[in-house]
Amino acid sequence: MISKKTKYGIKALTYICANIDKSPIPTSVIAEEENISLKFLESILSTLRKGGILASKKGKKGGYYLRKDPNKIFMVDIIRLLSGPIAMVPCVSLNFYETCEDCPNEEECSTHRLMLEIRDSTLEVLRKKSLAQLTEESRGR
Amino acid sequence: MISKKTKYGIKALTYICANIDKSPIPTSVIAEEENISLKFLESILSTLRKGGILASKKGKKGGYYLRKDPNKIFMVDIIRLLSGPIAMVPCVSLNFYETCEDCPNEEECSTHRLMLEIRDSTLEVLRKKSLAQLTEESRGR
DNA sequence: TGTAAATCCTATTAAATCGATAGGATTAAT
DNA sequence: ATTAATCCTATCGATTTAATAGGATTTACA
Numbered sequence: 303m304i305s306k307k308t309k310y311g312i313k314a315l316t317y318i319c320a321n322i323d324k325s326p327i328p329t330s331v332i333a334e335e336e337n338i339s340l341k342f343l344e345s346i347l348s349t350l351r352k353g354g355i356l357a358s359k360k361g362k363k364g365g366y367y368l369r370k371d372p373n374k375i376f377m378v379d380i381i382r383l384l385s386g387p388i389a390m391v392p393c394v395s396l397n398f399y400e401t402c403e404d405c406p407n408e409e410e411c412s413t414h415r416l417m418l419e420i421r422d423s424t425l426e427v428l429r430k431k432s433l434a435q436l437t438e439e440s441r442g443r
Numbered sequence: 444m445i446s447k448k449t450k451y452g453i454k455a456l457t458y459i460c461a462n463i464d465k466s467p468i469p470t471s472v473i474a475e476e477e478n479i480s481l482k483f484l485e486s487i488l489s490t491l492r493k494g495g496i497l498a499s500k501k502g503k504k505g506g507y508y509l510r511k512d513p514n515k516i517f518m519v520d521i522i523r524l525l526s527g528p529i530a531m532v533p534c535v536s537l538n539f540y541e542t543c544e545d546c547p548n549e550e551e552c553s554t555h556r557l558m559l560e561i562r563d564s565t566l567e568v569l570r571k572k573s574l575a576q577l578t579e580e581s582r583g584r
Numbered sequence: 585t586g587t588a589a590a591t592c593c594t595a596t597t598a599a600a601t602c603g604a605t606a607g608g609a610t611t612a613a614t
Numbered sequence: 615a616t617t618a619a620t621c622c623t624a625t626c627g628a629t630t631t632a633a634t635a636g637g638a639t640t641t642a643c644a
Contacts, residue, residue: 303527303528303531303532303533304531304532304554304558304632305631305632306631306633307587307615307632308554309554312554312557313552313553313554313555315553316553325613326590328589328590328591330589330590336545337544337562338545339632339633339634341633341634341635342632342633342634344591344592345632345633346595347591348592351591351592358590358591358592359590359641360585360590360591360592360639360640360641361588361589361590361591361639361640361641361642362589362590362641362642362643363589363590363641363642364589364590364591364639364640364641364642365590365591366477366515366591377557378506384605387552388444390444390445391445391450392444403478404477404478404479405478410581410582410634411454411581412453412454412456412457412577412578412580412581413445413449413450413453413454414581415577415579415580415581416453416568416572417445417579418516419568420565420568420569420588423564423567423568424561424565425564426564427557427560427561427564430562431557431560433622436553436556436557437553438587439553439556440551440552440553440555440556441551441553446601446602446603447602447603447604448602448603467619469618469619469620470619471618471619479616480603480604480605481610482604482605482606483603483604483605485620485621486604488620489620489621490619492620497637499619499620499621500612500619500620501610501611501612501619501620501621502610502611502612502613502617502618502619502620503611503612503613503614503617503618503619504612504613504614504618504619505612505613505618505619505620506619506620507620565617
């Protein structure tokens with residue numbers, strides 16, 4: 303399960319992408335449109351800014367906008383930033399690898415093997431999907 | 444991330460499958476071999492029994508054994524039992540569906556769309572992989 | 585130059601979940 | 615009887631989650 307943080311983050315980014323002409327967009331507008339708690343969303347957008355996905359403009363008429371072309375922002379990076387590892391188990395994580403204390407040999411661990419396959423199929427989806435693409439699919443129908 | 448419950452459950456099932464000739468296998472043996480807390484494993488195997496994957500024999504010389512042919516036990520069912528929904532979000536879950544309070548229209552929700560694709564690619568892996576197959580891949584190399 | 589509207593920062597909290605741990609009741613083989 | 619197993623219920627500490635609170639700072643604009 304992904305957290306609400308991740309879910310709200312994706313929705314917010316899609317909103318910003320869909321309204322890219324109106325940016326910077328204040329947190330309050332997104333919170334209202336997407337039914338997200340304002341303060342919670344503030345912290346999420348802050349994470350996305352620190353992570354290099356969003357940029358912000360302070361003060362009146364300020365808000366958030368995309369730092370890069372949404373065709374060049376991929377969902378893997380967003381999910382990694384908001385949720386942490388893509389892998390369902392640290393021992394198959396590319397970016398957050400950890401050994402298991404209970405496994406003498408990773409190669410022989412059935413969980414390891416299975417989760418490796420799931421990680422790969424998930425990565426396949428997330429690496430291909432850009433924010434621009436997701437936004438178009440969701441809104442443009 | 445999957446829980447340790449799920450991880451240990453998969454490892455235990457693989458152990459039982461790999462040692463099917465010696466079944467029923469007592470919890471204590473699996474706990475020792477796979478470095479799992481005995482009491483924790485007890486509760487996991489109990490879940491697997493109640494879920495119809497394992498059967499048990501009580502008393503001395505008792506233990507757990509597979510209820511069905513391991514070629515006919517698929518990883519989807521095991522994961523569902525131990526972790527709950529395969530989907531990363533309740534609104535795309537086949538077996539644990541729930542509406543989101545914040546979404547007026549699911550079809551237009553970007554998170555929904557993305558998680559639908561991930562669910563499908565994950566299901567693809569989990570539905571195809573049998574316990575027998577996973578056991579062979581992990582142990583037999 | 586003052587005010588409104590925004591980001592930004594730090595801290596707290598209530599609730600839920602996780603990963604165990606504890607203690608014993610029950611059942612069956614020898 | 616004894617031993618070795620499942621089975622059942624309850625508790626617990628730690629961590630994470632999803633907010634909430636309060637305010638400091640920055641900027642547009644009248």
